[in-house]
Amino acid sequence: xxxxxxxxxxxxxxxxxxxxxxxxxxxxxxxxxxxxxxxxxxxxxxxxxxxxxxxxxxxxxxxxxxxxxxxxxxxxxxxxxxxxxxxxxxxxxxxxxxxxxxxxxxxxxxxxxxx
Amino acid sequence: xxxxxxxxxxxxxxxxxxxxxxxxxxxxxxxxxxxxxxxxxxxxxxxxxxxxxxxxxxxxxxxxxxxxxxxxxxxxxxxxxxxxxxxxxxxxxxxxxxxxxxxxxxxxxxxxxxxxx
Numbered sequence: 001x002x003x004x005x006x007x008x009x010x011x012x013x014x015x016x017x018x019x020x021x022x023x024x025x026x027x028x029x030x031x032x033x034x035x036x037x038x039x040x041x042x043x044x045x046x047x048x049x050x051x052x053x054x055x056x057x058x059x060x061x062x063x064x065x066x067x068x069x070x071x072x073x074x075x076x077x078x079x080x081x082x083x084x085x086x087x088x089x090x091x092x093x094x095x096x097x098x099x100x101x102x103x104x105x106x107x108x109x110x111x112x113x114x115x
Numbered sequence: 116x117x118x119x120x121x122x123x124x125x126x127x128x129x130x131x132x133x134x135x136x137x138x139x140x141x142x143x144x145x146x147x148x149x150x151x152x153x154x155x156x157x158x159x160x161x162x163x164x165x166x167x168x169x170x171x172x173x174x175x176x177x178x179x180x181x182x183x184x185x186x187x188x189x190x191x192x193x194x195x196x197x198x199x200x201x202x203x204x205x206x207x208x209x210x211x212x213x214x215x216x217x218x219x220x221x222x223x224x225x226x227x228x229x230x231x232x
Contacts, residue, residue, distance in 0.1 A: 004157075034220065042119075042206060042223035043158070088157050101171060102148065103221055105157035 002027040006089050006106035014114050017079050021109045023089030024071040033065055033072050034103065036088040043088055046074070079113045086110050117141060119224035121207050127230045128197055135193045136227040140209030147190050148221060149182055150206040158206055164190060197231045204228050 003026045013019055025033065032050045036043035047056045049065035049072060056063050060079075065072045076083055090103040120139045128134050140147045145166050150158035161180070162172045166187035179197075184190040194201055205228075208221035 006157075041225045043221075044223075045220050048220060090157075102160050102163055103158075104160065105150075107155070107157045 002091065002093055002104045004089055004091050004104050004106035006087075006109050008109060009107060010110045010112075012112045012114065013079055015080060017113075018075065018077045019079060019111060021074040021076075021087050021089075021111070022071065023073070023106060025089075025091045025104075026070065027091045027093050027104065029093050030067070031092045034090045034092065035063055035072075035074050036090065038086045038088055038108065039084075046087075076111075079111075081113050081115055084111055084113045119207055119209050119222055121205075121224040121227050123227055124225065125228045125230075127232065129232050130199060131196055133193065133195045134197055134229060135191055136205050136207075136229075137189060137191050138207030138209075138224060139189045140207070141211075141222055142188075144209035144211045144222070145187070146210045147184055148208040148210075149190070149192050150208065152204045152206055152226070153202075161192070161205075194229075197229075199231045202229055202231045 005024050007022045032048050034048045035046040037046055047063045049056060052065055052067040060077045063074045086108040088105050088108045090105045092103050093101050119141055122137045126134055148163040149161040151161055152158045160173050161176055162182050163170055164184040167184050179195045182192045204226040206223055206226045208223045210221050
């Protein structure tokens with residue numbers, strides 16, 4: 001069965017700290033790995049990674065995928081209180097006809113950034 | 116607003132009652148997903164549609180749950196004889212498989228929160 005494991009489950013830091021969130025996965029017919037940010041409402045898309053070793057970057061957030069070791073990390077530098085949220089990792093499995101089937105989510109990492 | 120919309124946003128019901136949630140996806144998206152999320156957990160897959168066809172249904176979904184997408188546009192999720200364990204946020208998401216480049220990104224609605232007393 002497809003599985004996504006995130007660590008840590010919870011993290012409390014001070015503003016300005018750098019954090020690294022981890023995501024490991026086991027999935028049949030891997031297609032992509034996605035990171036989402038969830039505050040009080042629906043998850044919002046951050047990154048999609050399909051190739052190993054290519055860093056995706058958006059402002060203070062960056063992410064990279066290792067398809068050999070089956071994991072991804074999400075880095076946030078110079079954290080701000082507005083970064084407080086649950087960060088979800090999801091893996092997309094390739095369907096029988098090459099299209100996506102569904103996203104399998106991890107439990108998320110709850111990040112709290114204190115002033 | 117052209118995002119995914121869900122209705123109602125909140126539903127409180129007594130155990131044993133039936134509830135129905137509606138999802139209107141982004142109009143050009145042909146895939147529609149239902150997820151359930153409880154506190155401290157990531158979204159848990161329930162089912163998904165491509166157009167009006169239900170392509171996959173989670174084994175975790177009991178026969179009290181049924182979903183439809185009759186015309187390939189909006190979808191409904193019905194829970195019959197609700198139980199307290201059904202209390203959760205029910206998230207709908209949509210994506211496009213027919214508009215390249217296909218990215219796999221799901222666009223989520225704001226969810227329907229169900230509380231079963």
